[in-house]
Amino acid sequence: MRLRIDFSYDGTDFAGWAKQPGLSTVQGDLDGALATILRDPDLQSTVAGRTDAGVHAHGQVLHVDVDDSVDPDRLVRQLNSFLTGGAIHVHRAAVAAEGFDARYSPLFRRYEYRVSDAVENRDPRTRRFTYWADDPLDMELMNEAAASILGLHDWTTYCKPRDGATRVRELQVFQWRRDADGTLVAEIQADAFCHNMVRNLVGMCIAVGRGRLQVSDAVSLRDQRTRTAAFIVVPPHGLTLLEVGYPPDAEVGARAELSRARREPV
Amino acid sequence: MRLRIDFSYDGTDFAGWAKQPGLSTVQGDLDGALATILRDPDLQSTVAGRTDAGVHAHGQVLHVDVDDSVDPDRLVRQLNSFLTGGAIHVHRAAVAAEGFDARYSPLFRRYEYRVSDAVENRDPRTRRFTYWADDPLDMELMNEAAASILGLHDWTTYCKPRDGATRVRELQVFQWRRDADGTLVAEIQADAFCHNMVRNLVGMCIAVGRGRLQVSDAVSLRDQRTRTAAFIVVPPHGLTLLEVGYPPDAEVGARAELSRARREPV
Numbered sequence: 001m002r003l004r005i006d007f008s009y010d011g012t013d014f015a016g017w018a019k020q021p022g023l024s025t026v027q028g029d030l031d032g033a034l035a036t037i038l039r040d041p042d043l044q045s046t047v048a049g050r051t052d053a054g055v056h057a058h059g060q061v062l063h064v065d066v067d068d069s070v071d072p073d074r075l076v077r078q079l080n081s082f083l084t085g086g087a088i089h090v091h092r093a094a095v096a097a098e099g100f101d102a103r104y105s106p107l108f109r110r111y112e113y114r115v116s117d118a119v120e121n122r123d124p125r126t127r128r129f130t131y132w133a134d135d136p137l138d139m140e141l142m143n144e145a146a147a148s149i150l151g152l153h154d155w156t157t158y159c160k161p162r163d164g165a166t167r168v169r170e171l172q173v174f175q176w177r178r179d180a181d182g183t184l185v186a187e188i189q190a191d192a193f194c195h196n197m198v199r200n201l202v203g204m205c206i207a208v209g210r211g212r213l214q215v216s217d218a219v220s221l222r223d224q225r226t227r228t229a230a231f232i233v234v235p236p237h238g239l240t241l242l243e244v245g246y247p248p249d250a251e252v253g254a255r256a257e258l259s260r261a262r263r264e265p266v
Numbered sequence: 267m268r269l270r271i272d273f274s275y276d277g278t279d280f281a282g283w284a285k286q287p288g289l290s291t292v293q294g295d296l297d298g299a300l301a302t303i304l305r306d307p308d309l310q311s312t313v314a315g316r317t318d319a320g321v322h323a324h325g326q327v328l329h330v331d332v333d334d335s336v337d338p339d340r341l342v343r344q345l346n347s348f349l350t351g352g353a354i355h356v357h358r359a360a361v362a363a364e365g366f367d368a369r370y371s372p373l374f375r376r377y378e379y380r381v382s383d384a385v386e387n388r389d390p391r392t393r394r395f396t397y398w399a400d401d402p403l404d405m406e407l408m409n410e411a412a413a414s415i416l417g418l419h420d421w422t423t424y425c426k427p428r429d430g431a432t433r434v435r436e437l438q439v440f441q442w443r444r445d446a447d448g449t450l451v452a453e454i455q456a457d458a459f460c461h462n463m464v465r466n467l468v469g470m471c472i473a474v475g476r477g478r479l480q481v482s483d484a485v486s487l488r489d490q491r492t493r494t495a496a497f498i499v500v501p502p503h504g505l506t507l508l509e510v511g512y513p514p515d516a517e518v519g520a521r522a523e524l525s526r527a528r529r530e531p532v
Binding site: 008009010056058076080086087088089090091092119120121122123124125126127128129132240 | 274275276322324342346352353354355356357358385386387388389390391392393394395398506
C-alpha cells in the first residue's frame with residue numbers, strides 16, 4: 001500500500017532534505033520516525049522537492065510504501081508525537097491513488113522567496129525565513145524582468161550544473177508583491193526546477209531592483225546559456241516550497257511515466 | 267538630550283526584557299550595545315513595555331539620555347551592526363519631544379497573540395511566535411467573551427499579583443480574527459496591562475472556544491477579583507507587543523505626569 005504524506009518544515013537547523021551520514025536532515029528525521037513507528041528499518045520515502053540546506057517547505061509531499069494494516073490518521077498523530085519541537089509537522093496521510101509518485105507525478109512546483117528591503121519594517125520574528133537585503137528595491141523593475149523570461153527555455157544560466165540532466169523547464173509563474181508589512185514576496189512556479197534555479201532567478205531580480213542590471217539582461221543572460229557573475233545567488237533561508245500540484249487521481253500514473261521519460265527532475 | 271528609539275525583537279532566546287545577572291536579556295544586549303557605542307558604561311534605557319521571557323516585540327520603544335553630539339541615524343546603523351544575528355533590530359532613533367517618557371507617556375499598548383488550532387494548517391516557520399492549541403476553537407464564542415469584558419475594571423482575576431500596584435486598567439480593544447492561513451490572532455489593547463494580563467485573557471478565551479467555559483464566565487470571573495483555576499495561562503511565545511501609542515509631541519510631558527501620579531504601570 002502506498003501512502004501520500006503532506007508535511008511542512010522549518011529548514012533552518014537541517015542540512016537539507018536528503019539523508020547524509022552524520023548530519024541532521026529532514027529525510028533522516030522523517031524516515032527515522034516512520035521506520036521506528038512502522039518497525040521497518042529499510043523504509044525509504046520519496047519526496048516531491050529535494051530542498052537544499054536552510055530551505056523551508058509548507059506543503060511538501062512524499063510517498064512511502066507500507067503494510068496494508070497501517071492506519072493513516074493514527075500515523076499522523078504518531079509522527080507528530082515522535083517529531084517533537086515542531087520543526088517538522090505532518091498535516092495528513094492518505095492512501096495514494098494508483099500510480100501516484102510524489103516525485104514524478106507533479107504538474108508543477110510553487111515556491112516563494114521573501115525579501116525585506118527596509119530597515120523600518122524588518123521583523124526579527126520572521127528573519128529565519130526572510131532575506132534582509134541591504135538596499136531598497138524597485139519592485140516594478142523586478143516584475144518586468146520576471147515577466148520577460150517566462151516560458152519553456154534552457155535555464156543553464158540560472159542553474160548549478162549537474163551532469164547529464166536537462167536544463168529545459170517551463171517557468172509558468174514569476175511575480176513579486178509587497179505584503180502588508182512591506183516584505184517583498186516572489187511567487188515562482190515551474191513544471192520542475194533545476195538545482196538552485198529559484199535562488200538564481202531571485203538574485204537576478206534583486207540586481208535589477210537595485211539598478212545593477214537592466215530589465216533586458218534577464219533574457220539576454222538566459223539566452224547566453226552559460227554561468228555568469230552578473231548577479232549574486234541569494235541565500236537559502238528566504239526560500240520556501242509552498243505547493244506541489246498533482247493532476248486528478250486518474251492521471252497521476254500517466255503523468256509519472258511521462259516525467260520519467262522526459263527528464264530527471266530535481 | 268533624550269533619544270526615542272524604536273525597535274523589535276524575537277524573544278525566543280532571551281530571558282525577557284529586564285537585565286538579570288548571568289542571563290541573556292534584551293535590555294542587557296541593547297544597553298550593552300548603547301554603552302559600548304556611546305562610551306557611557308552607566309547608560310540605562312527606559313522601555314515602554316517590559317516583556318516577559320519568550321515574549322516578542324515588533325514596535326517596542328525606549329528612551330535614553332545621551333550626549334548632544336550623538337547622530338541618531340548613525341546610531342541606528344551602529345546598533346544594527348553591533349547586534350548581529352537580527353534577534354534585535356533597531357528601526358529608527360530620533361530626538362524625543364520635550365517631556366517624553368517611553369514608559370509613562372503612552373496612551374495605550376497593543377499586543378497580538380497568535381494561536382494555531384488546526385493540524386492541517388500549522389506552519390513550522392512561524393512556530394516560535396505561534397501557540398499550537400490541541401483542539402479546534404470556536405472563534406465566534408471567543409469574540410463574544412472578549413467583547414463582554416471591555417472597559418475600565420479591576421483585573422485582579424486576570425493578573426499575576428504584585429504588591430502595591432493597582433490592577434485597574436482600561437481594556438480598549440479585544441478581538442479575534444482568522445488570518446488567511448487559518449491562524450487565530452487576538453488583537454488586544456489597553457492603556458497599560460498588569461503582569462500576565464494578556465496571557466490570562468487569552469487563556470480564558472481559549473477555554474471558552476473549547477467549550478470548557480461559558481461566554482458569561484468571562485465577566486463573572488472578572489468580577490470575583492480573585493485568582494482562579496478555571497482556565498490555563500497560555501505560554502509566552504505566542505505573544506508580541508505590536509504598538510505603543512503616544513499622544514502628540516505637545517502632550518507627552520503632561521501625559522507622563524498623569525500616568526506617574528495615577529499608577530505604577532507594567
